[in-house]
Amino acid sequence: MTIKIYNTLSRKKEDFETLEPKKASMYVCGPTVYDKAHVGHAMSVLVFDIIRRYLEYRGYEVLHAMNYTDVDDKIIQRAIIEEIDPFDLAERYIQEFREHLDDLNILPATVYPRATQEIDHIIEMVQGLIEKGHAYESEGDVYFFVSSDDDYGKLSGRKLEDMQSGFRIDVDDRKETPMDFALWKSSKPGEPSWESPWGQGRPGWHIECSAMSYYHLGEQIDIHGGGNDLVFPHHENEIAQTESLTGKPFARYWVHNGMMQLRGAAMSKSTGNLVTIEEFLAQHDADILRMMVLNSSYRSPLKFSDETVGHAKKALDRLRSALRPATPGAAGEMPETLEAQITATRQGVEESMADDINTAGALGYLFELVRAINYARDDGTAPDALAEAQRLILEYTGIMGLKLDHTGVDGRSGTGEAAPFVDLLIELRAELRNQKLWELTDKVRDSLAELGVVLEDGKEGTTWRWG
RNA sequence: GGCGACGUGGCCAAGUGGUAAGGCAGAGGUCUGCAAAACCUUUAUCAUGGGUUCGAAUCCCAUCGUCGCCUCCA
Structure with a gap:
């Protein structure tokens, strides 16, 4: 049976055909690690985990990359506020995120590239773009020259003219045109920086994904994914960069998940409208979050309440x-x-x-x-x-990645170590039932219920489960 | 203002041309000491208004509403 998948690029469902038979390469944009991740991030990760599991079920060998953006303005800002090293800050949240992935039963990606570990590749790519006339250096920064890309805007359906006419007056003299975006940013003293042909600096946001995808998965990939808030400008710019360099279509299928909504608005780190993964897992089974994702369309908004x-x-x-x-x-x-x-x-x-x-x-x-x-x-x-x-x-x-075994909120699992005690109580309660001491009988059941153990009296005796 | 997505029963949610899956909640019933669970029965004409068609939730147009993006965000 042919797999169909919705492609943001064409706004249609398309037959899924990979570059190489039975092999699928998938690059998914991961989080910028400057704060705790929320259940919206988890949703995205779950969506692509489900897609990946399905492709594997259908016999594909999936090459799966998920990146961490571990250097950017927000991380630097936050590090200054907390008075710690930005690399330590990023490292802390990466470790935390990894634990979440594990708790959420996400299959490990093939590679987890990070911006700071790919600087050479990024510089190489930026140089390539300059050589081809798609980028220019200006006062230590390097910008992508948007006007040099004739199909810029094809993913998000925007036209350059429309964007520029509605654009606020941008007084950045360093740019040729307002829509040009940074590939490389010169660094201020004290900021993390690397040597480059253009002086000390660090990569722009979009180029890291282009570079990491290119070097880990190849010039062309099958699936490029992420939240639909990344369609513009992030993915638009990735396409511009990669395709301007290679002259080939970047990703065959652009796949975007809908946003998780809390109180009628998308969850967002910047507005603080969120529930962290940590908070969620402290109260609920990981399967519950996965079930929420499974029981709706991955492309639609998902209400969280x-x-x-x-x-x-x-x-x-x-x-x-x-x-x-x-x-x-x-x-x-x-x-x-x-x-x-x-x-x-x-x-x-x-x-x-x-x-x-x-x-x-x-x-x-x-x-x-x-x-x-x-x-x-x-x-x-x-x-x-x-x-x-x-x-x-x-x-x-x-x-679909569900476990269906019941892990209780505090880690007790399945029937586990509590079983002999519950069984004992059931045995005693059976005696009470024989004597028709209903008040005591019900008290045992109610008390156990408060502890999360549900008793069910059937024809063949009493059974129990975690509730 | 521009671009895009969406609007299905009380709630969540499939279904993209042939008279509306499923889950939760509700009502009635079977079972039960009671309850729970399970099972059976039952609850909609698809935002609104036009149009295309033998026939539309499903295609087209308009209106209203919600959300996302247009600045960092999965």
Whole structure:
């Protein structure tokens, strides 16, 4: 089945065809590390993790690069305020981000390039652009000459004339034209800087990604991704730089995720409208955030609120409900409805995922299978006869990166070490039930519930799970 | 002001030409000491107004509204 993916460049879904068969190169713009990352960053990382997992499921070998911008104005500013070395500051947040990636069950990228470790490549690229007449040096800065790029604006759909007419009067004499952007910035005393043919300085924001993509993945790549707030100017400028140098199309598919919204506005570091990943994970299972992303379109805005978080949690519980074992002693055969639903789900999920990674559509089919499984269990279907459908749930949720095991808020996992104690309480409670001491019976259940343990009395006895 | 995206039931959200998936919440029921869970039944004509078409949530135009970008931001 052909994979279709939405390309920001063409504003259409396109058939996914890689430069090399069965190999996909993907460069995703990572964070600028000057502060704690928020769940919006996590969303972006999750989206591309899901895409990557899906491509691997479809047999692609994925070369995946995610960068850290570890030198820029914000980092320098922040370092001055905190009176620490900017490199230490960046390092601290990179380490923190790495831990988040791990907690969020993100597959490790092939490479994690950083601007400060690619200075030679960046300088080489800037020089190449100057030689080709696409950039010029001015008082120690180097600017990209936007007018030299005849298709500048093609990604964001802007025309140079429109932008310049609406542009504020820019009194920067160092630039030829107002839209020109810095490839290399001369440094002030005390700022991090590197030797260059144009004096001491540091790279501009956009060039680092062009350079890192070029040197780690090649002149041309299959997927270039990031949040849709990066379309302009960041990705527009990356295209301008790379294509002006190579004369070839840069990325085949430009993929952008929508913004996470909090209180009606995009989460943003600069406005402080955010929930950090740290705060989120202190209270919730990582699967919940992934579920929120999965249950909507990756390109649309995603609302973050107590309510939407709650929805995701419920949806996860529902998926897990399908994995509960068959009723003890059940020996029934697989009902036809379940068999039919397995086929329908398999087909539906495959079609949905191939259609621009439509995870929400795919989940719809999984939930239908959940219902069929639960129905079959109630109907007395034997464990073996449930197993195939349950395996399918695990297989597909696995492709989406869900774990479905329950890790409690404070790290207790699965049935874990608390199990013998809970079992003991259930045993005692069974005795109370026999004696019809309902008040005490209910008290045990309520008290356990407060500790996060949910008791459920069924025909074959009491079962429990983390709630 | 310019560019782009979007507007589906109480909430979240699929569906891009043939009479609306799924989740949550709600109502009724089965089961249960009660509850929970699970299961069954049930709840929409797709922002508004025009147009194209045998037929539109789905295409076109207009209006209203929301969001993003145009300065650093996933």
